[in-house]
Amino acid sequence: MLANDFPDDLKPFLIPEVGGDMGYDCLACEARYAPDQLLYTCPACGGLLMLTDKKIDRLKEKPGSFWRRLFDHRLMLNHGALKGVFTFHEFLAPNIPLSDVIYLGEGHSPVVKAPSSLANQVGANFFVKMEGQNPSASFKDRGMAAAMSMLNHLVRIKNLDQVIAVCASTGDTSASAALYASSLGKSVKSVVLLPKGKVTPQQLSQPLGAGATVFELPGVFDDSMKVVERLSEKYHVALLNSKNPWRVLGQESYAYEVAQQFDYALLDKVLIVPVGNAGNITAILSGLLKFHKALVIDGLPKIVAVQSKRANPVFRYYRQPMGTRSYSPVVVKPSVAQAAMIGDPVSFPRLAVLSKLYEQEAGISSFYVVEVDETAIMEGMLQANSHGLTVCTQGGECVAGLKAALGEGLITPSETAILDSTAHALKFVDFQNAYFEGRLAQEYGVATKPELANKPRELELVDTPIPEPGQTMTGAQRETFVSTATRAIAEALSLSEKV
Ligand code: F0G
Numbered sequence: 001m002l003a004n005d006f007p008d009d010l011k012p013f014l015i016p017e018v019g020g021d022m023g024y025d026c027l028a029c030e031a032r033y034a035p036d037q038l039l040y041t042c043p044a045c046g047g048l049l050m051l052t053d054k055k056i057d058r059l060k061e062k063p064g065s066f067w068r069r070l071f072d073h074r075l076m077l078n079h080g081a082l083k084g085v086f087t088f089h090e091f092l093a094p095n096i097p098l099s100d101v102i103y104l105g106e107g108h109s110p111v112v113k114a115p116s117s118l119a120n121q122v123g124a125n126f127f128v129k130m131e132g133q134n135p136s137a138s139f140k141d142r143g144m145a146a147a148m149s150m151l152n153h154l155v156r157i158k159n160l161d162q163v164i165a166v167c168a169s170t171g172d173t174s175a176s177a178a179l180y181a182s183s184l185g186k187s188v189k190s191v192v193l194l195p196k197g198k199v200t201p202q203q204l205s206q207p208l209g210a211g212a213t214v215f216e217l218p219g220v221f222d223d224s225m226k227v228v229e230r231l232s233e234k235y236h237v238a239l240l241n242s243k244n245p246w247r248v249l250g251q252e253s254y255a256y257e258v259a260q261q262f263d264y265a266l267l268d269k270v271l272i273v274p275v276g277n278a279g280n281i282t283a284i285l286s287g288l289l290k291f292h293k294a295l296v297i298d299g300l301p302k303i304v305a306v307q308s309k310r311a312n313p314v315f316r317y318y319r320q321p322m323g324t325r326s327y328s329p330v331v332v333k334p335s336v337a338q339a340a341m342i343g344d345p346v347s348f349p350r351l352a353v354l355s356k357l358y359e360q361e362a363g364i365s366s367f368y369v370v371e372v373d374e375t376a377i378m379e380g381m382l383q384a385n386s387h388g389l390t391v392c393t394q395g396g397e398c399v400a401g402l403k404a405a406l407g408e409g410l411i412t413p414s415e416t417a418i419l420d421s422t423a424h425a426l427k428f429v430d431f432q433n434a435y436f437e438g439r440l441a442q443e444y445g446v447a448t449k450p451e452l453a454n455k456p457r458e459l460e461l462v463d464t465p466i467p468e469p470g471q472t473m474t475g476a477q478r479e480t481f482v483s484t485a486t487r488a489i490a491e492a493l494s495l496s497e498k499v
Contacts, residue, residue, distance in 0.1 A: 142251045191212065
């Protein structure tokens with residue numbers, strides 16, 4: 001739609017200008033730093049940083065209805081920089097000029113209602129937000145679009161030469177970082193550190209295909225993460241893990257979109273989110289709080305965070321009585337929700353602050369963490385994917401989390417749950433295949449059910465010529481083959497012939 005065709009009162013606001021007063025806030029010593037530099041920890045005390053907008057109250061000068069109309073109309077605007085997460089520029093990173101925004105097709109992922117056959121099995125109606133439909137097939141593209149746009153901005157205003165952008169990853173941050181860096185050409189070089197054998201072959205192929213430098217390290221993600229942290233302390237590299245607070249801002253768009261996709265009515269909703277490094281859950285809480293303060297939404301939804309029992313430091317923290325909680329990292333065990341297999345989440349200090357603020361605004365029964373076992377995760381994934389969805393193992397973790405929350409009475413079947421399927425099923429398809437073929441390694445502790453397995457069938461073809469593998473046949477030979485194979489399939493399916 002052309003800018004001229006929008007309602008007159010919205011026209012001046014359709015294309016946002018640079019604004020706000022962004023800065024890095026230290027969570028430990030409360031120091032504040034200017035945004036035109038890359039910081040990950042406080043230069044004064046080493047504390048974790050969050051980006052805040054000191055002029056955020058300006059957003060309250062307009063009624064919530066203004067923002068709702070503006071964001072809904074922006075969806076029809078053909079302006080590249082505003083098509084992705086920057087649809088919500090004013091709430092997200094208003095200091096970044098649109099001319100520096102990188103857009104690769106991220107954001108505005110569809111929300112799909114689970115068919116009733118699946119809802120009946122699970123015990124409640126629910127929706128799934130299909131984050132696997134982002135360009136690198138995971139939600140990480142939201143934060144990466146913001147962090148890379150900011151990096152692009154800094155490269156331009158500071159005239160920086162080749163920036164080395166590093167991250168450690170369980171497979172999806174690396175895929176996303178490499179993709180966005182490759183779109184910037186020579187100005188940003190992507191370097192990714194992966195725990196060897198702990199990312200799927202599909203995830204490994206992504207940074208390789210994008211031309212990144214890939215290091216495979218022994219150990220688990222937590223070990224690679226420590227190396228990246230040390231690299232960013234000692235050398236001039238840009239860090240692209242969610243320790244980079246620009247990533248968190250981009251991921252807030254998940255919350256804004258859920259609001260928009262449910263007509264800004266979130267009061268009776270429950271958001272179910274898998275937690276690994278705790279960047280996503282932090283961003284979702286932060287985004288919801290911003291929209292709530294500006295009266296864009298009618299209220300705050302309930303949040304259910306989900307962890308595997310094999311990587312559950314966040315669950316363990318929140319299950320202690322309030323006031324006595326203490327945080328300790330855990331040593332992870334192999335989990336099929338491998339992308340969230342993290343024992344010492346980098347964003348935990350941010351989550352602790354934001355969950356407290358959230359509970360202050362939404363009430364103490366508004367934020368829960370549940371844990372689920374590996375069998376439940378696999379079954380959640382297989383159930384969803386055999387009912388019209390395409391969820392990853394972390395999406396399966398959400399299905400299992402919904403069942404657990406219903407079982408514990410934390411939510412009721414009358415509430416509407418929205419599950420975050422954080423990546424595409426195909427990235428994690430090897431877990432499905434291993435389950436189906438009965439070769440899922442015992443170390444995952446999954447009890448497999450043969451009735452859930454699906455395998456290709458071979459036909460017994462007798463009295464017919466058979467093509468060599470990869471070859472075809474012609475003439476009478478092919479005709480015999482086609483009619484024999486057709487008959488065999490019809491028999492296997494108990495089909496009766498048309499009369
Ligand atoms: N789901 C998927 C598919 C992920 O890739 C991750 C994290 C999570 C869930 C957990 O989200 O870390 O924000 O709490 N993957 C990171 C990575 C750590 O390196 O790709 P989180």
